[in-house]
Amino acid sequence: MTDLTAALGCIFRLQDQKPQEPPERQVLDAMAAAGIEELPATIIIDGSIHRYHSGGRDRKKKSGWYCIYPDGIKAGTFGCWRLGIEQLWREDVGREITAAEEMAVTRRISEARAQRDSERAKMQAAVGGVLDEIWVNGAAASADHPYISRKGIRPHGVRITGDGRLMVPMYGPTGDLTGMQYIDSAGNKMYHPGSSTGGASMMIGEPTARILIAEGFATAATLNEVTGEQVAVAFSASNLPKIAKLLREKHGAEKLLVIVADHDEHGVGRSYADQAAAQTGAQVVMPSIPGMDANDFHLAGHDLHDLLSPESDAWLVPADDWCKQPAPISWLIKHWLQENSLMMVHGPSGSGKTFAVLDWCCRIASDSGDWRGNRVKAGQVVYLSGEGHHGMRGRIAAWKQTHGNGPMKMHISKSGCDLNTMDGYARAANAIRAIPARPKLIVIDTLHRFLKGDENSAQDAKTMLDACSSLMREFECSVLLVHHTGVSDDAQHRARGSSAWRGALDIEISVIPPKDKGGAIEIVQRKSKDSEQAEPVWCALKSVEITGWYDEDGGPVTSAVMAAADASAKAPGGGYAATEKRLLDMAWWATGCEIRDGVPYISSSGFKNYLRSKGWKDSSISAATNPANTDKIIGKLMLSDVISCHEHGWKIDEKSMVAACLISREER
Numbered sequence: 001m002t003d004l005t006a007a008l009g010c011i012f013r014l015q016d017q018k019p020q021e022p023p024e025r026q027v028l029d030a031m032a033a034a035g036i037e038e039l040p041a042t043i044i045i046d047g048s049i050h051r052y053h054s055g056g057r058d059r060k061k062k063s064g065w066y067c068i069y070p071d072g073i074k075a076g077t078f079g080c081w082r083l084g085i086e087q088l089w090r091e092d093v094g095r096e097i098t099a100a101e102e103m104a105v106t107r108r109i110s111e112a113r114a115q116r117d118s119e120r121a122k123m124q125a126a127v128g129g130v131l132d133e134i135w136v137n138g139a140a141a142s143a144d145h146p147y148i149s150r151k152g153i154r155p156h157g158v159r160i161t162g163d164g165r166l167m168v169p170m171y172g173p174t175g176d177l178t179g180m181q182y183i184d185s186a187g188n189k190m191y192h193p194g195s196s197t198g199g200a201s202m203m204i205g206e207p208t209a210r211i212l213i214a215e216g217f218a219t220a221a222t223l224n225e226v227t228g229e230q231v232a233v234a235f236s237a238s239n240l241p242k243i244a245k246l247l248r249e250k251h252g253a254e255k256l257l258v259i260v261a262d263h264d265e266h267g268v269g270r271s272y273a274d275q276a277a278a279q280t281g282a283q284v285v286m287p288s289i290p291g292m293d294a295n296d297f298h299l300a301g302h303d304l305h306d307l308l309s310p311e312s313d314a315w316l317v318p319a320d321d322w323c324k325q326p327a328p329i330s331w332l333i334k335h336w337l338q339e340n341s342l343m344m345v346h347g348p349s350g351s352g353k354t355f356a357v358l359d360w361c362c363r364i365a366s367d368s369g370d371w372r373g374n375r376v377k378a379g380q381v382v383y384l385s386g387e388g389h390h391g392m393r394g395r396i397a398a399w400k401q402t403h404g405n406g407p408m409k410m411h412i413s414k415s416g417c418d419l420n421t422m423d424g425y426a427r428a429a430n431a432i433r434a435i436p437a438r439p440k441l442i443v444i445d446t447l448h449r450f451l452k453g454d455e456n457s458a459q460d461a462k463t464m465l466d467a468c469s470s471l472m473r474e475f476e477c478s479v480l481l482v483h484h485t486g487v488s489d490d491a492q493h494r495a496r497g498s499s500a501w502r503g504a505l506d507i508e509i510s511v512i513p514p515k516d517k518g519g520a521i522e523i524v525q526r527k528s529k530d531s532e533q534a535e536p537v538w539c540a541l542k543s544v545e546i547t548g549w550y551d552e553d554g555g556p557v558t559s560a561v562m563a564a565a566d567a568s569a570k571a572p573g574g575g576y577a578a579t580e581k582r583l584l585d586m587a588w589w590a591t592g593c594e595i596r597d598g599v600p601y602i603s604s605s606g607f608k609n610y611l612r613s614k615g616w617k618d619s620s621i622s623a624a625t626n627p628a629n630t631d632k633i634i635g636k637l638m639l640s641d642v643i644s645c646h647e648h649g650w651k652i653d654e655k656s657m658v659a660a661c662l663i664s665r666e667e668r
Contacts, residue, residue: 020272023074023091027066034087036064036080045070048117056079056190063193067115069108073101076112082190086116095415131177131192136157138167147186151295153221156204168217170200170235173246181235183217197235199242205230210256212308213243213282214294215269223260223296226304237262237272244276257282258308262293269293271433278429278474315611332364332441332478334374335534336525338507339440339478342468344447346495347484347511352521352541352562355395356511357443357482359381359562362399364441365410372537372564379440382432386416386449394559398544402561411435418452419444420463429474438475445482455497465504485510493526506530515578520565540565542653543659555598560659580633581642581657588613588652588661596651600661603649 021029024043031039037055044050045068054064063082068074072215073093079086090105097105138159141148147166148155159167159590161182169178170191191197202217207222212231214220220231234243244257257278262269263286273284285307287297298304330339337343337360363371367378385392392412400408413431415604418424432439444450453460468479473629486496493510495501502508508527514520520538528534542563549557584602588594590613591606604625611621627645634650637643642657643650 001090020092020094023068026092027068027078027089030087030089031064031066031078034078034086034639035083035087036078037083038064040064040066043068045074047111049112049119049381049457051119054082056082061193065116065119069112071108072104073097075105075108077109077116079116081193081195102414119235131180131195134161134180134192135167135169135177141166147183147218149186150187151218151222152299153218153225153295156217156221156224160218166217168233168235169202170195170197171202172196172200189607198239200235200239201243201246202233202235203230204233204492210258211247211251213240213247213257213259213276215240215262216293216295219260219262219294222298223304223308226298227308236265237269240269240272241276243281244280248280248282248401260294260308261286263287263290264293264522265291274474275429275433278470315628329530330377331375332377333360333371334376335531336360336371336374336507336509337364337441337478337480338528339377339532340472340480341478341506341511341530342465342472342504343478343507344483344495344501344505345509345511346485348485348513351511351513352539353482353511353561354445355525355541355562356521356539357445357480358392358395358399361410361443362396362403362408365408366400366404366406368403375569377440378409380435380437381411382435382439382442383410383412384416384419384428384442384444384450385412386444386446391559394546394549394557395561396548397549398559399561401543401546402542409437416449417451420460420467421553423453424450424452425467425470429471432471432475441478441480442471442475443480443482447481447483458498458500461498465500493524502527521562530566538565539563540656541659543655543662558598558662562660566573580636581654583633584637584652585657585661593661595662596646599658600652601646601649603647605648607649 020026023045027043028039033389038053040050040052042508043066047067047069049065049067052064053059053062054156056063061082063362064078064080066076066078068076068078068089072093075089088109090109138161141155141158143149143154144153145160145166158169161167164185166183168181168183169177170181172178179197179200181189181195182192182194192468194207196442202220204220205228208228208229212220212223212227212229213234214223214231215234215237220233224231232243232247234240240259240261242258247255247257254473257280259273259282261273261284270284270286275284276282287294287302289297289300289302289305292300294304294307297307331337332339345353345357360371361381361383362368363376364379365381368376372377384494413428417427419428432442447464448455451460453463455461468481471477472479481501483495483497483501485494493512495508505527506529507525509527510524512522512524514522520540522536522538524536525534538563541560543558543560545556545558551557584607587607587610588600588602590610591602594601594603594606607666608621608625611624612618623629626632627635627638629635630639634643638645638650642652642654644653652661
């Protein structure tokens with residue numbers, strides 16, 4: 001993800017690369033930050049897996065490991081099997097990496113993971129029989145073990161080693177013993193070297209109507225003893241999504257899953273619990289007191305039954321109770337963008353829909369107060385941008401320059417992804433989870449760039465709508481889709497593709513381009529499910545020269561911002577020379593959108609060839625391109641100061657037409 005304030009707080013030139021620590025030092029720092037107790041003496045970057053002693057009593061056991069690839073931007077993965085740590089790593093080169101570099105990094109990490117899996121498989125093959133032997137030879141733990149006594153729980157069949165540590169078995173999806181967690185008297189936890197932790201769990205209690213899922217053994221034991229319900233031990237927060245998914249696949253919809261998250265200081269437990277809930281439909285509950293898990297909550301005298309039976313669990317409620325309290329609509333932008341809703345903005349290419357959406361997003365992200373007299377609620381914005389990233393920088397920089405250069409709570413993606421696939425959704429959701437603040441709004445621009453499949457297919461539409469619903473549910477935010485309209489004239493006021501799109505929307509908005517380059521853009525609300533539709537508004541694109549930005553020739557860089565316009569500017573009749581301007585605009589597009597001296601230019605021969613391609617006769621072309629004929633195309637446009645002679649053709653002078661042409665060229 002790109003931090004917007006960092007991306008735009010600079011001149012639009014390639015920046016010098018910042019000096020960074022050597023990659024070997026970066027790896028060691030990352031290992032220490034991940035909680036690995038002992039670090040290797042040296043880091044060897046050669047694309048091979050290296051194992052080393054990462055802590056623990058037995059100096060012969062090498063539970064630490066890393067695999068870093070040397071070519072290009074260094075990348076790989078490292079971890080500690082004893083502590084259950086696994087982390088991806090990429091070299092910080094002091095700049096944003098290119099798309100090609102990112103692809104190469106992804107490939108190296110995949111190769112490093114494959115080597116790690118191969119090494120782990122060897123270890124697991126060797127450790128499998130050892131685990132069984134250790135477990136069988138262990139003595140049954142008693143209630144007076146210091147850890148069990150302090151936690152106020154029963155042993156639930158766990159065993160104890162010769163040196164007094166508890167042994168908590170970890171069973172894989174097939175029921176095999178794949179790992180062991182050791183807990184000493186002080187509560188320190190570690191895994192047996194070679195344990196397979198991902199997807200491993202321990203079940204406490206007999207089957208019940210619902211299954212509770214907890215992170216740790218003591219928490220799970222407490223939940224079972226207080227409620228009598230079956231509880232799955234996930235062993236770590238990061239394992240919650242995997243365990244929830246395995247249980248959902250095993251039991252289908254017949255079991256209600258409830259994830260009891262730890263209320264840890266950094267929100268890690270809640271983050272992984274929300275991720276699991278989004279993927280499986282599980283409920284999430286969490287102690288209300290920071291720093292507590294369910295065991296702490298219970299020992300402090302609080303009622304776990306109340307925690308596990310929130311009022312929101314009631315699916316059917318009496319209508320009289322339902323309407324006792326008012327439930328006013330919450331708005332991000334009053335009357336236009338609703339909180340916790342699915343919305344869509346659509347319009348033809350070049351209509352200005354992205355400018356309208358960016359205007360809304362920037363106002364929300366910068367706490368601007370209002371939009372066209374409608375109150376704006378400030379919050380974090382995530383803009384998933386699938387195209388036009390070069391132009392996006394300029395547009396936001398122009399907005400900041402026009403409305404104030406203060407910090408913005410907004411992040412932008414560097415590329416698109418197939419959001420309606422498991423990998424694509426995971427990539428987007430994981431990146432959003434890494435942002436400190438939860439977003440109020442997630443924008444997907446454009447729908448086509450984030451959809452795998454056919455937008456006309458109701459089935460493909462459903463998978464995308466499901467992905468949007470998961471984002472809304474996990475992050476408790478709104479999702480705004482940006483989409484194109486159909487090609488035919490009668491499809492200009494509706495989104496193209498399946499009718500399923502419109503049926504799922506809470507709010508639908510059209511952005512209608514002006515009939516001519518001097519007219520105004522109309523923004524129309526087509527649907528507002530929970531309130532009356534807002535009155536249309538009119539806007540215009542205002543050209544902005546961005547201070548401090550220069551192109552490769554040293555010339556100024558311009559973009560545009562959305563500005564208010566009167567309804568009278570809509571100019572339904574088209575305005576003076578509208579037909580001629582429209583013809584010139586189409587010819588400019590057809591001949592390559594040439595720019596001279598920073599403005600649109602079309603050569604005389606290019607314009608004539610365009611008219612000839614449309615079936616014009618040579619005599620008509622000659623008359624139309626003669627400046628002396630003020631009732632014909634070129635003469636009429638020159639007389640109205642729309643164009644002027646330049647080199648071997650004409651350049652466009654009318655400011656509104658210049659801005660519109662440059663912007664539409666950028667969106668091409």
